[in-house]
Amino acid sequence: MTSSAAMAKRAAPVFACIGLLAMWQVASLVLKNDSFPTAIEAIRAVPSILGDKESLINIFASLRRMATGFGAAMLVSIPLGLLMGRSAAVAAFFNPLLMVIYPVPKAALMPIIMLWLGVGDLTKTLVIFLGVSLPVIYHSFQGAKAVQEKMLWSGAAMGLSPLQRLVRIVLPAALPEILTGCRTGLVLALITMITSEMIARQSGAGNILFNALDMGQYDTVFAMIIIVGAMGICLDAIFERVRARLVRWSEPQFDIPLSFS
Amino acid sequence: MKARQNGRGSNDAPHVCEGDGLSGRFLAKLVLLNVRASETRYGMTVVAARSSEWMRPVTSQEPASAIIEIDRVSQVFQTSARKDHLALSDISLTIEEGAFVSILGPSGCGKSTLLYIVGGFVSPTSGMAKIKGHAITGPGPDRGPVFQEFALFPWKTVLGNVMYGPRQQGVRAAEAEAQSRALIEMVGLKGYENFYPKELSGGMKQRVALARTLAYHPEVLLMDEPFGALDAHTRTRLQNDLLTIWERDRKTVLFVTHSVDEAVFLSDKVIMMSKSPGRIRQVIDIDLPRPRRRNELLLDPRYQKYVVDIERMFDDSDEAGPAL
Numbered sequence: 001m002t003s004s005a006a007m008a009k010r011a012a013p014v015f016a017c018i019g020l021l022a023m024w025q026v027a028s029l030v031l032k033n034d035s036f037p038t039a040i041e042a043i044r045a046v047p048s049i050l051g052d053k054e055s056l057i058n059i060f061a062s063l064r065r066m067a068t069g070f071g072a073a074m075l076v077s078i079p080l081g082l083l084m085g086r087s088a089a090v091a092a093f094f095n096p097l098l099m100v101i102y103p104v105p106k107a108a109l110m111p112i113i114m115l116w117l118g119v120g121d122l123t124k125t126l127v128i129f130l131g132v133s134l135p136v137i138y139h140s141f142q143g144a145k146a147v148q149e150k151m152l153w154s155g156a157a158m159g160l161s162p163l164q165r166l167v168r169i170v171l172p173a174a175l176p177e178i179l180t181g182c183r184t185g186l187v188l189a190l191i192t193m194i195t196s197e198m199i200a201r202q203s204g205a206g207n208i209l210f211n212a213l214d215m216g217q218y219d220t221v222f223a224m225i226i227i228v229g230a231m232g233i234c235l236d237a238i239f240e241r242v243r244a245r246l247v248r249w250s251e252p253q254f255d256i257p258l259s260f261s
Numbered sequence: 262m263k264a265r266q267n268g269r270g271s272n273d274a275p276h277v278c279e280g281d282g283l284s285g286r287f288l289a290k291l292v293l294l295n296v297r298a299s300e301t302r303y304g305m306t307v308v309a310a311r312s313s314e315w316m317r318p319v320t321s322q323e324p325a326s327a328i329i330e331i332d333r334v335s336q337v338f339q340t341s342a343r344k345d346h347l348a349l350s351d352i353s354l355t356i357e358e359g360a361f362v363s364i365l366g367p368s369g370c371g372k373s374t375l376l377y378i379v380g381g382f383v384s385p386t387s388g389m390a391k392i393k394g395h396a397i398t399g400p401g402p403d404r405g406p407v408f409q410e411f412a413l414f415p416w417k418t419v420l421g422n423v424m425y426g427p428r429q430q431g432v433r434a435a436e437a438e439a440q441s442r443a444l445i446e447m448v449g450l451k452g453y454e455n456f457y458p459k460e461l462s463g464g465m466k467q468r469v470a471l472a473r474t475l476a477y478h479p480e481v482l483l484m485d486e487p488f489g490a491l492d493a494h495t496r497t498r499l500q501n502d503l504l505t506i507w508e509r510d511r512k513t514v515l516f517v518t519h520s521v522d523e524a525v526f527l528s529d530k531v532i533m534m535s536k537s538p539g540r541i542r543q544v545i546d547i548d549l550p551r552p553r554r555r556n557e558l559l560l561d562p563r564y565q566k567y568v569v570d571i572e573r574m575f576d577d578s579d580e581a582g583p584a585l
């Protein structure tokens with residue numbers, strides 16, 4: 001690949017952003033609607049939000065909940081998915097349970113969880129945890145199931161115990177698939193984070209957004225959308241870099257979809 | 262022991278090696294490394310025993326002892342049609358320590374299954390397999406498999422793969438690395454230490470798989486059509502390399518193959534199996550001198566006779582096929 005082609009590839013997402021903002025600008029100028037500020041107005045409102053201490057505390061609270069929920073989900077879901085992939089009994093036990101939970105929108109469970117656990121951090125973190133868990137479990141399961149049996153036999157012949165085989169063979173062998181699940185999970189974490197703050201308003205990025213909406217501060221609403229969107233893009237790009245680095249051994253180099261690396 | 266008596270006078274003198282990837286020097290170095298490793302691991306008292314075992318002269322006069330005994334083993338598989346499929350029927354077999362034994366037979370006759378039973382990966386429906394008098398209940402580092410599918414760890418480099426076994430056995434990292442590097446050199450992959458399996462060709466992967474298994478010094482090598490997927494040239498090279506390694510340290514080898522030439526060229530004993538149900542048809546002792554050199558052997562009428570006879574037996578069994 002020539003360097004100019006590589007540059008073009010790197011710059012493509014930037015052009016996509018600029019294109020999107022330009023379309024927004026034109027659309028809002030044409031529509032002339034009070035509740036639809038232009039892109040430039042919205043971008044101008046960004047620094048005032050990021051400069052405000054109260055807003056920053058809110059945004060960090062959101063990110064903290066998201067990180068906790070995401071981290072807890074990985075800690076539980078990866079081992080569970082791997083176990084399900086390697087043990088028919090574990091899979092038979094959890095599969096029906098997951099099949100029931102899977103199609104239920106996790107945010108729809110929030111009222112019940114709020115009833116039990118209140119409107120604080122715990123409820124929101126739990127909802128994020130639930131939202132992230134399923135794709136991570138599913139991909140870990142698929143990854144573990146696909147591990148070549150002869151690889152495990154080779155390990156067993158070297159003297160690895162069943163637990164060691166799970167940690168030292170199944171986990172790395174399934175890592176590419178697991179990380180694909182985690183990447184989906186990360187985006188879902190952001191979505192459930194905002195949704196949870198929309199339902200249980202108290203603090204957070206979602207809270208700023210919906211308060212502004214109530215008060216008719218539309219430039220702040222759109223500025224928050226830009227901030228949350230940018231957070232999502234950055235997190236995904238960072239995760240993608242980490243992922244690509246961790247599974248360099250597995251992948252042909254050029255077919256990384258949606259990457260900013 | 263039969264195999265050793267056959268190795269007429271080849272004793273301890275380093276052979277001139279045919280396999281281009283190999284050199285006697287590296288092998289000697291490897292032996293030294295191994296001895297040193299056992300010194301640090303087991304202390305002085307055990308060293309003598311271990312190193313002498315490793316260096317045991319080829320002409321030693323001790324009686325042939327059975328290392329693997331397979332006693333009336335049968336294997337039934339439940340197929341998806343819920344019919345029982347008799348893959349192995351009443352197999353009894355004794356393999357002597359240090360022997361190179363090939364299993365030859367038509368596809369689906371249960372060669373792999375038999376190897377997996379000895380490996381402890383599959384437990385037989387009836388009968389039992391023993392190693393050194395103990396019943397085989399599971400896999401262990403005394404039996405090292407080399408699979409046709411390679412089954413390398415793709416997240417490890419060549420060096421990482423080869424070091425995996427010794428590290429698991431508690432060999433210190435520096436020692437394991439030194440031994441592994443010597444092995445990698447021995448199988449002709451010097452310079453590829455930091456390559457990942459996906460970056461290697463089939464023949465190279467097979468070499469890594471062999472080195473990975475040799476690295477933890479199993480007493481018995483279980484090789485399932487290790488050269489089946491390779492082109493003729495690579496196959497010949499690897500056969501030569503394997504023979505050189507084997508003639509050096511006389512591990513017991515159980516070698517599954519489709520190829521009559523390969524079986525006769527490599528083995529002390531060829532076990533011919535027949536299909537549905539898998540049975541032992543005949544056991545043939547291959548009485549050819551060692552060390553064996555390909556170019557000499559191909560011209561040897563005795564070699565040619567073995568190949569022709571075994572091929573004829575297969576043809577006979579094909580004709581008798583429907584009756585089975």
Ligand SMILES: Nc1ncnc2c1ncn2[C@@H]1O[C@H](COP(=O)(O)OP(=O)(O)OP(=O)(O)O)[C@@H](O)[C@H]1O
Pocket residue numbers: 338339340346348366367368369370371372373374375
């Ligand atoms: N896990 C299994 N479940 C059901 N049937 C099996 C299983 N493994 C093997 N078989 C059957 O047992 C028989 C012997 O299989 P095996 O793989 O041992 O043959 P093979 O001699 O190694 O053949 P090939 O030379 O083609 O590798 C075959 O008929 C196969 O269909």
Ligand SMILES: [Mg+2]
Pocket residue numbers: 372373374485
């Ligand atoms: Mg087979």
